[in-house]
Amino acid sequence: MKNIFLDCGSHLFExxxxxxxxxxxxxxxxxxxxxxxxxxxxxxxxxxxxxKIQCHSKAVWVEDGFVFFNxxxxxxxxxxxxxxxxxxxxxWGSSVNGTGFTHPGYEEKIKIPAIDFAGFVxxxxxxxxxxxxxxxxxxxxxxxxxxxxxxxxxxxxxLYLEFHERFMSNETKESEATLVRSIEETGVKVILWx
Numbered sequence: 001m002k003n004i005f006l007d008c009g010s011h012l013f014e015x016x017x018x019x020x021x022x023x024x025x026x027x028x029x030x031x032x033x034x035x036x037x038x039x040x041x042x043x044x045x046x047x048x049x050x051x052k053i054q055c056h057s058k059a060v061w062v063e064d065g066f067v068f069f070n071x072x073x074x075x076x077x078x079x080x081x082x083x084x085x086x087x088x089x090x091x092w093g094s095s096v097n098g099t100g101f102t103h104p105g106y107e108e109k110i111k112i113p114a115i116d117f118a119g120f121v122x123x124x125x126x127x128x129x130x131x132x133x134x135x136x137x138x139x140x141x142x143x144x145x146x147x148x149x150x151x152x153x154x155x156x157x158x159l160y161l162e163f164h165e166r167f168m169s170n171e172t173k174e175s176e177a178t179l180v181r182s183i184e185e186t187g188v189k190v191i192l193w194x
Contacts, residue, residue: 095138137167161191
């Protein structure tokens with residue numbers, strides 16, 4: 001059985017490094033890191049981590065193509081987003097435009113590539129051991145609903161999930177609970193993370 005770790009919203013790899021240190025993942029995992037914000041420079045950062053990481057500079061989304069993306073300037077927003085001082089727009093509040101996610105400190109929108117995450121997951125062997133960490137700043141609602149509708153969500157064994165309802169006027173704690181129940185009904189273990 002193939003071990004696969006999908007790091008959705010890699011940012012500066014804080015989550016992936018934490019999962020590695022805690023023994024949730026190890027060097028037997030095929031790792032795919034997704035980060036939409038080009039200011040995070042994930043290809044460069046991945047070379048500093050002692051794991052084989054395949055980087056995808058794309059937004060995790062519901063279809064292949066392009067989306068507009070709001071980059072957070074963390075010095076303007078004062079969110080405390082970690083940085084190495086190279087970029088002010090590698091903030092963790094950056095998000096796909098149009099999801100309803102509102103956050104202070106946005107720079108101008110940029111056009112970036114996006115991937116149909118359900119289609120990507122569908123490409124793995126049916127018996128793969130897939131662990132997914134999803135921290136995608138409001139896009140999780142549309143992406144997960146799409147994965148439920150297509151039946152692909154059941155391919156994930158464990159989903160570490162951070163919700164961003166506090167920044168979403170169109171989502172509630174109740175809509176999150178409904179979404180978690182729908183995912184768990186397919187046999188996925190959901191762990192609220194972040």
